[in-house]
Amino acid sequence: MNLNIALLAGDGIGPEVIDQAVKVCNAIAVKYHHDITWQPALTGAAAIDAVGEPYPDETHEICANSDAVLFGAIGHPRFDNDPSAKVRPEQGLLKMRQKLGLFANVRPTFTFPSLIDKSPLKRDRIEGTDLIILRELTGGVYFGERGRKDDGHTAFDTMTYQRFEIERLAKKGFEMAMKRSKKLCCVDKANVLESSRLWRETVQAMEKDYPEVEVSYEFVDAVAMRLIQWPKGYDVIITANLFGDILTDEASVISGSMGLMPSSSVGSKVSLYEPIHGSYPQAAGKDIANPLATVLSAAMLFEDLDLTQEADDIRRVVNKSLAEGIVTEDLADGGKAYKTSEVGDWLAKSL
Amino acid sequence: MNLNIALLAGDGIGPEVIDQAVKVCNAIAVKYHHDITWQPALTGAAAIDAVGEPYPDETHEICANSDAVLFGAIGHPRFDNDPSAKVRPEQGLLKMRQKLGLFANVRPTFTFPSLIDKSPLKRDRIEGTDLIILRELTGGVYFGERGRKDDGHTAFDTMTYQRFEIERLAKKGFEMAMKRSKKLCCVDKANVLESSRLWRETVQAMEKDYPEVEVSYEFVDAVAMRLIQWPKGYDVIITANLFGDILTDEASVISGSMGLMPSSSVGSKVSLYEPIHGSYPQAAGKDIANPLATVLSAAMLFEDLDLTQEADDIRRVVNKSLAEGIVTEDLADGGKAYKTSEVGDWLAKSL
Ligand SMILES: CC(C)[C@H](C(=O)O)[C@@H](O)C(=O)O
Numbered sequence A, B: 001m002n003l004n005i006a007l008l009a010g011d012g013i014g015p016e017v018i019d020q021a022v023k024v025c026n027a028i029a030v031k032y033h034h035d036i037t038w039q040p041a042l043t044g045a046a047a048i049d050a051v052g053e054p055y056p057d058e059t060h061e062i063c064a065n066s067d068a069v070l071f072g073a074i075g076h077p078r079f080d081n082d083p084s085a086k087v088r089p090e091q092g093l094l095k096m097r098q099k100l101g102l103f104a105n106v107r108p109t110f111t112f113p114s115l116i117d118k119s120p121l122k123r124d125r126i127e128g129t130d131l132i133i134l135r136e137l138t139g140g141v142y143f144g145e146r147g148r149k150d151d152g153h154t155a156f157d158t159m160t161y162q163r164f165e166i167e168r169l170a171k172k173g174f175e176m177a178m179k180r181s182k183k184l185c186c187v188d189k190a191n192v193l194e195s196s197r198l199w200r201e202t203v204q205a206m207e208k209d210y211p212e213v214e215v216s217y218e219f220v221d222a223v224a225m226r227l228i229q230w231p232k233g234y235d236v237i238i239t240a241n242l243f244g245d246i247l248t249d250e251a252s253v254i255s256g257s258m259g260l261m262p263s264s265s266v267g268s269k270v271s272l273y274e275p276i277h278g279s280y281p282q283a284a285g286k287d288i289a290n291p292l293a294t295v296l297s298a299a300m301l302f303e304d305l306d307l308t309q310e311a312d313d314i315r316r317v318v319n320k321s322l323a324e325g326i327v328t329e330d331l332a333d334g335g336k337a338y339k340t341s342e343v344g345d346w347l348a349k350s351l
């Protein structure tokens, strides 16, 4: 197969973890006789520095014409504590999601047998957890009108949802639930928010099309609690952009490490694959960041292209590296800490 | 001391848990020669059923003229799955917060020595946790304009903050931090939201007035994760209404039971005390709900009236009941499960 993959390394540890995923994909390509063309492109703070824009048109062209996008991370502390910055790396991420039509962020949460005791949660609470959060990604308060009034003393953001936005996300949720254990949970704050009431009403109206799926409706505050108390209680969760942002990061603690959790963002022709961790600027350039979440994101990429064996192979070597302790310092636990690049080399070699 | 306390039992298990707190307060009154006048008043679904309004004017009069309000819980499933309901119990809660000027919700999170192993989190992660989340309670997306457009196909909510709202909340946070370990964390989503940028900017400008306080700024998604990974990393957290709603419920898992966590809501003349758990309708009327969060809320009430000994006494008997296993079924763990009323009787008697 000929694969044309846009490569957006981004900021902080982005370039380092992306490098390892590239090594792994290249090894897969050799093994299965694929031909991968990598198309590097600028994004984030790196793109602001180079061309003054966090998601340049040229980058969009490359992404839009690719078979898939592999993404590192963006964000830089220089912008975080400067509330007045006009151009921000995150704007690039949001623009990219919108322009590529990536309305659904798929974030699986699962445990790794060899790491289960690294979780802050007790083994019996989490063993066997296998849930997917489907976060709406191109709507809600992320994309509503925002601004200042009263000489800057009042600030506002608008949380808006249109019925079709909820429907297309919920449809993916129902379909996913049908392929899994037929349980769907819609998470909202319908006791306060009108947009949440539209979510609930829209999903309720779709229930009749999926009679086999058992649908529940829960408030986001309660879910923030139950997700930790009893994650096995959930299978597929659908939720709005902001709630999904919070809950997916929260759910990542279950597995014991953010450095392990992959994600995909889908919706139109081209899909995007990225680790859920951020740009982790303190570690940038040190060759210590955990590349596994990015490598596992590449596995999702192959899976979505129906290259199941390739995906399984990647997951297998990742599990092997965990079992054999070929891990970065965040997982070393007193044992030897390998460098980011060493872990990548080991994975590529072991394929 | 003469105390005039408004008693808002509310819905679900509200009346049952409130009853136990009343028993405990009455026992304290006898012991310390106080004179408590209880002023029961309607709120929530109960008030809707009785007078068509979840926070009737008469209830407000009673609250506004009291020395403090003791509150149970509100909310009823009849309304949750009816997105079109015009009058909702929660509106009563929001109206009450606003009319009483309760702009700060104070939610401590701590562990109980005898319960630490009931937490889904591992002992070493949580032992010694002692943090306070100060949630803004009368602003943000809870009180902004909301509605529908396009024949009901578009719904919107507005998240608005004014500088003075952030300042008065942050001031409480700084003051609280000064009395504790001088660490304040402002939690927002300033990489996306304009209202969060106003938060960050406002708090940054206040730093110079509290040179001893070490202030950090973190994103809500990251905090949702770190709160579980390492709760001891936090001392005083200040945050917006919606973020606080989610994070405080999430934080409650640390202690091992929502049934234990008290809260106060303060801001103007009269303060309100309530358990952080909800109305738990499935348990209503069964005499099985855990009354301790409400009893501990009453302890906060005495504390705020500078009746420190009274507060300490209550906390002492609560700890004693936990240590001796005089607990409701949620904490019984195979041992004897006492009734809600039995726990209340035991506490009152043991004072
Ligand atoms: C960087 C930030 C804008 C982004 C978001 O909130 O969507 C990130 O937290 C994520 O979840 O991908």
Ligand SMILES: CC(C)[C@H](C(=O)O)[C@@H](O)C(=O)O
Binding pocket: A191, A192, A221, B074, B075, B090, B093, B245
């Ligand atoms: C019932 C609901 C409106 C309320 C809130 O969201 O404020 C509750 O969750 C709380 O935290 O007191």
